[in-house]
Amino acid sequence: MRHIAIYAKDHQSVSRLVADLKKDKMVPGFEDFQHKKGLEHSEAVLQNFIKEDQRHGNSVLVKAENRSLRTFSSGEKRKALLEYLLKKEPAYLILDDPFDCLDMQSVASFKKRLTEVKSDFALLQIFRREEDILSFIDTVLVFDKARKAVFKNKADFIENEKTAIDVSVKTIPPPAREYQDIPEVLVQLNDVSVFYEERPILNQINWTIKKGEFWKLTGPNGSGKTTILSMIYGDNPKAYGVDLVLFGKKKGSGESVWDIKKKIGYFSPSVTELFIRRNTVEEMVISGLVDSIGLYQKPSDKQKALAKQWLETLGFQEKAKKVFNDLPNLEKRMLLIARAMIKHPPLLILDEPSTGLDDKSALKITHLINRIAAESSTAILYVSHRKEKGLHPDFEYELISSENGSEGKVVSKFNN
């Protein structure tokens, strides 16, 4: 069987290749795939199953379970899709970055499963991180500057990728105004337990985040990381009736979600999709000062000057008047992190900020976050499955799954 790892750095070329294969076109280098049954494991395919489940319920992916597909964690959903596709016995399987959202144990079991079935079909593994390449794949396909497909030996690919690129980020601008009356303890969970339909998810979580601390939140798929974030930042009803104190006030004791959000900067890659208006890069950064999605009012000269400083930090000074939605993915993310940080909130939440990025792009995001941590008094709550190279959090809060719900453990002096 011919297995190929496809480097997704030039994702337009990769999308074109996948589209051509799906249309059963003759693609140079893939002649043996023509007229064969190919199936795709990707986020887009998964989203179609989720939509289908929302309309009709009882998804074929989780038939044995008595709950909607949407309520499964991202890792659980991906695993269910893989098993469903394997049953259909494809001649080749396109795996679009399957490990990106998975925890380490899940990656190991997913890789083991693929190794078991590797002689049943050909695998086309689209990857962004070198560490994700399946051990039994020796051929890597990359697109050169002229967008021509080039097949390389894996060792040569890895050697080639080590060439240095500039991932440095300049000093971040100071705050426009200081927040008043922010207590030393920003977030406190006291013995917080959460159940979904009588299923225990979190078991007596005790966790305190103080001013200026840099935390990494880790834990396997389904351990409750998103649940904790949505209790802090969102309007998850599970946050009421438990002992959760945010900025000195018990959640549900009068402060609106809006008041809480004013004190928090938030970035998750899914935020990128919220921006549908044709705002400029400059407007997008400024919108972080007024907590709106996009900018609906004329910015002041002071706001413009601050945005200019942030664009210089990112090295985007020439892009101020460009349309945000036309930018590449990495640049959009850097701008949205700047947008979340421009007000120097007491707390900055970064939910899997580097997911779906290649190694070098992820390193650039990591440098920006390290800068923010070192040069501001903002506390950071960073969620990721990966041991992100070069990231320097002060502490890790680890969720450990168990049948009674996840328990939490503080890992201090975190070494990455």
Ligand SMILES: Nc1ncnc2c1ncn2[C@@H]1O[C@H](COP(=O)(O)OP(=O)(O)OP(=O)(O)O)[C@@H](O)[C@H]1O
């Ligand atoms: N609304 C809901 N109803 C029922 N179960 C839910 C609901 N939301 C989440 N769950 C379940 O709660 C558990 C924790 O989910 P959560 O999304 O918080 O985990 P996670 O650690 O963020 O996972 P991942 O890393 O895969 O994103 C999962 O088993 C999930 O299926």
